[in-house]
Amino acid sequence: MCVRRCVITVGDLGEFGAINRITGRLPQGAAVMLGPGDDAAVIGAPDGRVAVSTDLLIEGRHFRRDWSSGYDVGRKAAAQNLADVAAMGATPTCIVVGLGIPADLPVTWLDALTEGFRDECAVVGASVAGGDITRCDLVVLGVTALGDLGGRPPVTRAGAAPGQVVAVAGRLGYAAAGWALLEAGAPVDSSVLQEAVAAHRRPCPPYAEGPRAAELGATAMLDVSDGLLQDLGHVAKASGVRIELDPQAFPIGEPVAVAAKELGVDPLEWVLAGGEDHALAAVFPKDVRLPASWQVVGRVIEGDGVLVYGREIGHSGWDHFR
Amino acid sequence: MCVRRCVITVGDLGEFGAINRITGRLPQGAAVMLGPGDDAAVIGAPDGRVAVSTDLLIEGRHFRRDWSSGYDVGRKAAAQNLADVAAMGATPTCIVVGLGIPADLPVTWLDALTEGFRDECAVVGASVAGGDITRCDLVVLGVTALGDLGGRPPVTRAGAAPGQVVAVAGRLGYAAAGWALLEAGAPVDSSVLQEAVAAHRRPCPPYAEGPRAAELGATAMLDVSDGLLQDLGHVAKASGVRIELDPQAFPIGEPVAVAAKELGVDPLEWVLAGGEDHALAAVFPKDVRLPASWQVVGRVIEGDGVLVYGREIGHSGWDHFR
Structure with a gap:
C-alpha cells in the first residue's frame, strides 16, 4: 500500500x-x-x-x-x-x-x-x-x-581549399526556433510550431550523410552544434581559407519561418547562428555531383573568416563562458 | 594594474x-x-x-x-x-x-x-x-x-572456476585510510600518514599488471574501485563461484597500519572494504607461477558469495545511492 x-x-x-x-x-x-x-x-x-x-x-x-x-x-x-x-x-x-x-x-x-x-x-x-x-x-x-572509419581517411576541418563548394545536409534553425518559442513562453498551438519545439527537444542529424560525404570526396566536414557561422569559422581557420555564404541559398524551413514571424525575428539569424540541430556542413571539390540531401550554400575563396552578404559576421555562436 | x-x-x-x-x-x-x-x-x-x-x-x-x-x-x-x-x-x-x-x-x-x-x-x-x-x-x-587488447581475449569477470586462485596486485586500504584521516581531521604530521593521504588524493594502479595477468592466463580480473569484497562479489556472481579469502594473506601496508592505530580501526576493514586504490584483483589457474607483484589471497570454490574467516561478509562496499 x-x-x-x-x-x-x-x-x-x-x-x-x-x-x-x-x-x-x-x-x-x-x-x-x-x-x-x-x-x-x-x-x-x-x-x-x-x-x-x-x-x-x-x-x-x-x-x-x-x-x-x-x-x-x-x-x-x-x-x-x-x-x-x-x-x-x-x-x-x-x-x-x-x-x-x-x-x-x-x-x-x-x-x-x-x-x-x-x-x-x-x-x-x-x-x-x-x-x-x-x-x-x-x-x-x-x-x-x-x-x-570503414577504411576512409577521417574528414577533418582542415582540408578546405579555394575553389571548393560548401554544402549542408540536415535542418538549420529548427532547434533555435523551438528554444526561442519555449523561452518566450509563446503559445505553441499549431503543428508547425510544435515541430520547431520538437526539434529543440530532439534533433534529427543526417547521420548517413557523414560517411556518404566522405565517399563523395568531402575535403572538410563538421556537425553544426554551435551555429553554422561559428562552426564554419572553425573550418576557415583550420583550413586557412575564407568561406563566403550565399544567404539566398538557404531554404528556410516552415517551422523556422512561422516561429520567426510569431516572435518578430529574422529567421536567417536562427539558420546562421542557431546551434543544436546537428546538421552536417561539408566542403567538396567544385565539380562534385551532390545528392539532393546536400544543399550548396557557399564557396571557399582565399582569405580568412566567414562572409555573408559580402561582409564578415561576428562571432555569433555559443560560448559556454560568456 | x-x-x-x-x-x-x-x-x-x-x-x-x-x-x-x-x-x-x-x-x-x-x-x-x-x-x-x-x-x-x-x-x-x-x-x-x-x-x-x-x-x-x-x-x-x-x-x-x-x-x-x-x-x-x-x-x-x-x-x-x-x-x-x-x-x-x-x-x-x-x-x-x-x-x-x-x-x-x-x-x-x-x-x-x-x-x-x-x-x-x-x-x-x-x-x-x-x-x-x-x-x-x-x-x-x-x-x-x-x-x-593486443590480440588477447578480454579478461572479464565471468571466467573464474573452482580450484583456481585469487591474487591481487597493487595497494589495498591506502586510499581508505587517507580518506578516514582527512574526514576525522586527524593530524597528518608523519611521512607515513602523509603517504596514506597522498594515496587518497592520487592512486597508483599497477597498470602493467593488467596485460601481464592476461598473458599469464588470468581467467577473471577487475580493478578494485568499490572495495575488494564488493568487487570480488561481482566476480563470484558473474562466474557462478564462491571466493574464499585468507585474511592472513593480506599484507597490511605501514600507512594503513599506522592510520588504523591512530583512528582505532581494524586495518583489515580498509583493506577488504576500502575502494579507490585501483589495485587489480584476478583469478588464475591453480598451477600459475605468479611474479612477486601478485599476491595470492584466496581461492575459488563451488558455491556463491565471498567468504572471509569462513563466513560471508555483507555488502561492505560503496553504493552511490545509499
Whole structure:
C-alpha cells in the first residue's frame, strides 16, 4: 500500500538496482563484443582505427527537465555525439554514458532516458555498450561515442581549399526556433510550431550523410552544434581559407519561418547562428555531383573568416563562458 | 594594474581560450592519429577491437577542492579509467574528457588539472586525445579511456572456476585510510600518514599488471574501485563461484597500519572494504607461477558469495545511492 509517496525513485533502487534496470533495457548492436557489466566494454574496430567524441550535458544548461522529457534528453544527448562521429565520415558503433542523477529522480524518468539513448543509437545501428552511474544533485550526462572509419581517411576541418563548394545536409534553425518559442513562453498551438519545439527537444542529424560525404570526396566536414557561422569559422581557420555564404541559398524551413514571424525575428539569424540541430556542413571539390540531401550554400575563396552578404559576421555562436 | 581581483578565471579566458590553453599543454601519445580540435579524435586500434570504459566524477562526491589539488584530481580521474581498461588485460591508448567547470574557477586550477591528466596518461604511454568543455556550478569530469587488447581475449569477470586462485596486485586500504584521516581531521604530521593521504588524493594502479595477468592466463580480473569484497562479489556472481579469502594473506601496508592505530580501526576493514586504490584483483589457474607483484589471497570454490574467516561478509562496499 502506498500512503505517503507513490513515486519510485532511483534512491529506492540503489546503484546496482538502477544499473540492472538500465542494462535490462539495452539490446546490443552488432559491433559490441562485450557489453555493459564489466570494467570496460569491448567494441569492434575493423578499420584498425576508432573515431571517438565526448560531450558533457548539464541539467539547466543543455536541457531542462520541465521542457524536455527523459526520453527527449536521452535522444538528444546520444544524437549530438553520434553526429560528431558521423561528421568525421565514420559510422557510429556505440556510445558509453556516465550518468549523474539525484536520488529523488523518479525511476520512470530514468527508464525514459534509457529508452531515448537506446532508440537514438538504434537509428545508426549502434547501442549503449557501457556506462557509469553516480549520485549528483543535477542530472549530468557524460556521453562518448565511438565510430568506425570503414577504411576512409577521417574528414577533418582542415582540408578546405579555394575553389571548393560548401554544402549542408540536415535542418538549420529548427532547434533555435523551438528554444526561442519555449523561452518566450509563446503559445505553441499549431503543428508547425510544435515541430520547431520538437526539434529543440530532439534533433534529427543526417547521420548517413557523414560517411556518404566522405565517399563523395568531402575535403572538410563538421556537425553544426554551435551555429553554422561559428562552426564554419572553425573550418576557415583550420583550413586557412575564407568561406563566403550565399544567404539566398538557404531554404528556410516552415517551422523556422512561422516561429520567426510569431516572435518578430529574422529567421536567417536562427539558420546562421542557431546551434543544436546537428546538421552536417561539408566542403567538396567544385565539380562534385551532390545528392539532393546536400544543399550548396557557399564557396571557399582565399582569405580568412566567414562572409555573408559580402561582409564578415561576428562571432555569433555559443560560448559556454560568456 | 590589478586592484579588485588578481585571480584569472576560466570566465576571463572564455570557452575557446580555455580549450586552447588546455590543448596547448597536451602532447599526444603514439596511438593518437588525430588529436584535439576536431569533431572527434582518431585513435589507433591495431587489434581490431577497442576496450572502452567511462566514469563520471562529481565535485563534493568523488573529490573535494579543499582536500585535493587540481593536479591530484586530474591524476585520480585519469587513473580510475585507465585502471578499468588495464583490468580487461588491455593497454590504454588514450582518454577523452568532458569537463564541466564554474566560470570563477582559477585558471591555475585548470592548468593543474590538465597536467594531472597528462602525467597520469603518460605513465602508460597514453594521452588526452580530445574533450569537451562546458560551464557548470560544480567541477564535473566525464572521463572515457580506450585501450588495445593486443590480440588477447578480454579478461572479464565471468571466467573464474573452482580450484583456481585469487591474487591481487597493487595497494589495498591506502586510499581508505587517507580518506578516514582527512574526514576525522586527524593530524597528518608523519611521512607515513602523509603517504596514506597522498594515496587518497592520487592512486597508483599497477597498470602493467593488467596485460601481464592476461598473458599469464588470468581467467577473471577487475580493478578494485568499490572495495575488494564488493568487487570480488561481482566476480563470484558473474562466474557462478564462491571466493574464499585468507585474511592472513593480506599484507597490511605501514600507512594503513599506522592510520588504523591512530583512528582505532581494524586495518583489515580498509583493506577488504576500502575502494579507490585501483589495485587489480584476478583469478588464475591453480598451477600459475605468479611474479612477486601478485599476491595470492584466496581461492575459488563451488558455491556463491565471498567468504572471509569462513563466513560471508555483507555488502561492505560503496553504493552511490545509499
